[in-house]
Amino acid sequence: MKIVLTVSSSSIDAEFDPRFGRCAYFLVMDTETMKWEAFQNPGINASGGAGTQAAQFIAQKKVAAVISGDFGPNASAALNAAGILMYRNKDSGSIQDIVKRFNAGELEKVDVPSASGSHH
Amino acid sequence: MKQLVILSGKGGTGKTSITAALAHLAHNDTIPLVLADADVDAANLELVLSPNVLEEHDFMGGKVANIDLEKCIGCGKCELVCRFDAINHQGRKYQVDPIACDGCSACVYQCPTNAISMELQLAGHWFKSETYYGPLFHAALRPAQENSGKLVTMVKQQARLLAMDANYPLLIVDGPPGIGCPVISTVSGADMALILTEPSLAGVHDMERALEMTHHFNVPAVVCINKFDVYLDGAIQIEEYCHKHNYEVIGRIPYDSSIIEAMINGEPVTAFRPESPASKEIHTVWQNIIQFMNLN
C-alpha cells in the first residue's frame, strides 16, 4: 500500500515533521517494498490554505493513507473528500519505526478534525 | 522544540520589550533559542537585540494585474469583474491600481484578448541574523504592501526549520498587534501564547479579543499585566476575567521607566538594569513560562 509521511528533509533518515501542511517534504512510501520518494511541499509558505494545497498535492500521488502529527480542519476535510485515511504519530523514532508501527496497526486513526481554526 | 508566541490584541503593551528580556533570560539559563519577529509591518525587535544580518532575501508578495495596452481592446470586462475597485479607465486606456488590486486574477481569465498578466510584487525582505542570545529571523514589509500574513509565515517557517534542524528546544515569536491574518499566521503551531496586556479599558477589551482568538485556534494562553499600577481598577478587572475563564496571570509588571531607557540603550531591560522592578518581575514571568511549557 502507498502511504505518505510528513518529514523535515528529503532522505529516508529524515526526521518526522508533525505538522501537516507546513512540513518541508512528503515522503511517499510503499509499505510492502519499502521503496520511497520524497517531494518538496509546494504549499509550505502559503499564508493560508497550506493544508488544502498539501491535501490536493498528495491526492495526486494516489496514496491510501497519510501519517502526520496533526491535521487541521481544512486538511482533514480535503483528505476525507479524497478518500485518504489519516493517522497520527505522536512518538519519536525513525521513518522505518513509524512505518513498522503503522503496519502493526498501532497508530491512531483520525476521524474528526484535530485543530479548530481554518485559516492555516 | 516548543513555540512561545507573545501577543496582545492592543498595540503598545510591551511585547517587544518583554520578548527581548525573555531571550536574555533564556540565554542566561542556557536554554538555546531561536527568535522570530512576526511584526513585519513595524519590526522593532532588532532595535534591542543588535543583530548581525547574515542573510537577506527578497520576499515576493502578492500578485498584481498588469494590462498590456497593445492587446487591450477597451471592452471594459476587467473593470466590470473586478471586485476590489482596482481597475479604472480614462477613455480607452485601462489601468490597474496596484494598491487596490487583491491579486485574484479574475480579470486575467475574463479578458477576451489575454491582455492581462499577473506580476509578483517585491513586497519586502526577510533576514536571518545572529544576536547575542540566538539566531533571529525578521522581516521588513515595504510600507503600504499587503500580504503581511504571508511574510509572517515565511519568517516563522524559516525560524521553525532552523530550530528543528539544529535541535533548539525553544522558539520565541514576537507577535504583531490585532487579531487578523498576521496574528493568525503568528499563532499557528504555537505551544503557548503569552498575552501581554495593560490595565486600561482599551487594553482589557483587546486582551479579551486576543484570548478569544487563541481559544478559537486551540492555543493554550497565559496572561501578563504590564504597567499594572497605572490603573489598579483595570488590573483587578483583568484578574477577575482571567480567574473566571481559567487563565493564569503569570506576571504583574509595574510601570518602570527602565524599559524605555533600556530601549534607548538598545538592550533588553533585564540586561540593562537587572535590579529594576520590571526586570525582577520579568524573572518571575520567565520562571512561570519554564514551568508551564516544561522547558527544564
Added chain:
Amino acid sequence: MRITVASGKGGTGKTTVATSLAISLALNNPALPPLFLDCDVEAPNAHLFLKPAFKDKKDVSILIPSIDESKCTGCGRCADVCEYHAIAVLNNKVLVFPQLCHGCGSCTLICPTKAIREVPNVMGVLESGITPLDINFAHGIMNIGEPMAVPVIQQLKKWAAPQPGQVVIVDAPPGTSCPVVESARGADFLLLVTEPTPFGLHDLKLAAQVAKELGIPVGVIINREGIGNASVENFCETQGLPILMRIPYDLAIAKGTAQGQALPEIYPKYTLLFQQLFAEISRMVVHQ
C-alpha cells in the same frame, strides 16, 4: 474634510488623539458635529472613549461560492483559478473553505457549467450610533478567526457616509499594511501619532512612507513627550515633517485615558488646543 489618525507603532495614542479631536470639534460646532469612524476593526476601542448609544447594526459579508452538485462535472477549473486555495476538487467533490475565500468571484465566472452561485458569508458586524456630544459614530468589529480586516473597513466606510460639509475623523489600526492603507485612502490629511522612543521613531518612518505612497499630506503629534529622547523630533525636523502638537507624559493623562477619558475631559485646555490643531490642518490642506 477627512482626517485619518494613524501611527505605525501600536499604543502611541491614536485613539486618544482621534477622540479628543472629535470631541473638540463637536464642542466648537454643535450644529454639525463630526463623523467618527473607528477603522481598527480587529480591536476597536474608540467606543470606550466616545460612548455612543448604538442604534444601527449591519452584518459585513463577502460572497463565497456555493456549488450545485447536480451541475458540477468535477472538472476542477474553479480550483485552478483560485489564487487563495479556497476551493479544492478531490475525487470529483468540491470543497469550499470560507475563511480562505476573498470573494473575488473568479470561480463563479469560470465554471463551464454554471454550477456555482454566490452566497454571503458573514465575517463581521458594523455598528453606529450617536455620542452624548452628538458625534456620529460608527465602527466595525471583525469576527474572531477571520483573517481579513480590509473588507470590513471598506464596507464601514461605505455604510457610514458623512453629511455634506461634515468633518470625518478616522481612527486607523496600528501597522503600515493593507488595513491602514484602506483606512487612510481618501483622507485629506494624515495625522501621525508617535512617541519619542526608538520604537516610535522606527515606525514613524514607515508610516511617513505610507503617507508618501498614498500622496496624502502629513503632520505629526508627539505623545508622551519626556519619556524618551529627542530622536523623533530631530527626524521630523530633518525630514520637514511638521510637529503639530506635543502632549507631555503625565500620570493624570495616563490614568484618565486608562479609564476611557479623552484629553479635553482630563485637562479642559485641550478643547481649544485641538480646535487650533484642526484650524492648522485646514490651512495646510487648503495650501496643497
